[in-house]
Amino acid sequence: MPTTVEDVTAKAEMVEIEPKSGVALKSTTVGHKGNEVEPNGDGSVEKEGEENKKDGGKVDEVPVPDEVETKSGISFPGKLDDGKLLKAVGLRKKSMLGMGIKIYAFGIYADNEKLKELVTTKVGKAPSKPTKDMYQIVVDSDVGIMVQLVIVYSGLTMNMVRKNFDEGLGSAIKKLTGGKNEELTKKIMGEASDEIKLTPGSTIEISRLPGYILQTKVMGEIVSTVESELLCRACIYMYLGEDPFDKEAKEKFGTSLLSLF
Numbered sequence: 001m002p003t004t005v006e007d008v009t010a011k012a013e014m015v016e017i018e019p020k021s022g023v024a025l026k027s028t029t030v031g032h033k034g035n036e037v038e039p040n041g042d043g044s045v046e047k048e049g050e051e052n053k054k055d056g057g058k059v060d061e062v063p064v065p066d067e068v069e070t071k072s073g074i075s076f077p078g079k080l081d082d083g084k085l086l087k088a089v090g091l092r093k094k095s096m097l098g099m100g101i102k103i104y105a106f107g108i109y110a111d112n113e114k115l116k117e118l119v120t121t122k123v124g125k126a127p128s129k130p131t132k133d134m135y136q137i138v139v140d141s142d143v144g145i146m147v148q149l150v151i152v153y154s155g156l157t158m159n160m161v162r163k164n165f166d167e168g169l170g171s172a173i174k175k176l177t178g179g180k181n182e183e184l185t186k187k188i189m190g191e192a193s194d195e196i197k198l199t200p201g202s203t204i205e206i207s208r209l210p211g212y213i214l215q216t217k218v219m220g221e222i223v224s225t226v227e228s229e230l231l232c233r234a235c236i237y238m239y240l241g242e243d244p245f246d247k248e249a250k251e252k253f254g255t256s257l258l259s260l261f
Helices: 004-012 114-124 132-140 157-178 229-240 247-258
Strands: 014-017 024-028 067-069 074-076 085-096 099-110 145-149 203-209 213-217 221-227
Touching: 004 203, 024 099, 067 085, 067 099, 074 099, 074 145, 085 247, 099 114, 099 247, 114 132, 132 229, 132 247, 145 229, 157 203, 157 229, 203 229
Parallel strands: none
Antiparallel strands: 014 024, 067 074, 085 099, 099 145, 145 203, 203 213, 213 221
């Protein structure tokens, strides 16, 4: 409805004057209709633009964006249902017949608060760039970390995955201890059936749980749960050690560590 002269007059400060003496008798101020402030039932007034905090003052959580592993086009959620945050994405390649075959894309997730407490306590002052010691601190700890693998190669079988991990873990264990432990390396995928079909987009999740427990899921089904500090260290070492599966992913993880300070 159009604003009338009467509306404008009603919103202005109204001062009643005694005609003979010129003394103001009373004054009433009414705010502009668009910014009018109404008192609450108890006489208090809420400030304009202030959120109503009757619900406890909770603020909606800012969503964490997804991230795409560019070489494969695989997208990873920025945050998992259990609260772990995505720290880096990468690609596992394997040389076959002189060609680099894309095997799987991966995302490394971590318990951000535990990771921050660990790194800031152990390192103290933030270095100018990620150091070998920083990565090793993460490798040796039992902070919750999950590596999500998304299959890219169309011809991948469960037997090929098992062999790949046996080799990777075996190499990591040798670098960490100077020796081999074939019995231990076979435990991570040992119970996964060869009948499991791995098509592009299939997922494998390897989680390091507090207490040095390594749990493996294939397509959402648990295939192994092993309590072993060495196995947990070796698994994370494959991605953050001296010869990682994807150097760029390791560097991204290192940058995320610096942001914790």
